[in-house]
Amino acid sequence: MSIELVSFPICPFVQRAVIVLKEKGVDFSINYIDLAAPPAWFKSLSPFGKVPLLKTGDDVLFESAIINEYLDEVYPPRLHPEDPLVRAKHRGWIEFGSHLMFEQFKLFTAKDEDNFQQQCEAVCGSFARLVPELSDGPYFTGEAFTLLDAAYAPFFMRYEILKKYREELSDLMPTKLQQWGGALLSRASVRESVVDDFEARFIEFGRSKNAFILLDA
């Protein structure tokens, strides 16, 4: 069965699916589209008009969490916990990871210092919620890398870039989260989950939004 991901080069939600496909050693292709001018075929296939889409044979899946659960059920090794209760908790925290990603987007695209500080507070609040949930590492639940870890890795990759522009962001992140992020970013599936010029594209996107964090840099 041929697998194709419909993507946008800096989308963190597509990146989640790429990480899972790489963890499982599945062959796949990526079709990048321009979200500012999406092709007609994409509009007809994507109910929310969003990437990722996963095409598998003649079928199309949407929503990164659903795509990753499907991949996990079909391709070994299993990355979601076996216990239904733990699995349900992970689903909740994956959703929280999506929320954190949107907070990060708002922080990145804040237009002035006040708004930037507000977004920093929001992100800090989310960090404080996450810390008590974390194991002693290296991953969220311990030794095993799970779908939940794949869902948070894109956040940490972008945070590393943002730290280069505002040093205070380093201090905002609690040590346990830094350690978790470090473990995620050292994984091959994560390192190889973005285009070669990802950082340049990410920054270019921020500049197109007049991001305050990039001013004077």
Ligand SMILES: N[C@@H](CCC(=O)N[C@@H](CS)C(=O)NCC(=O)O)C(=O)O
């Ligand atoms: N809940 C969705 C979020 C996906 C999402 O927000 N994708 C963005 C790109 S990163 C998108 O396609 N935006 C296009 C739009 O909103 O028009 C998921 O997890 O797949």
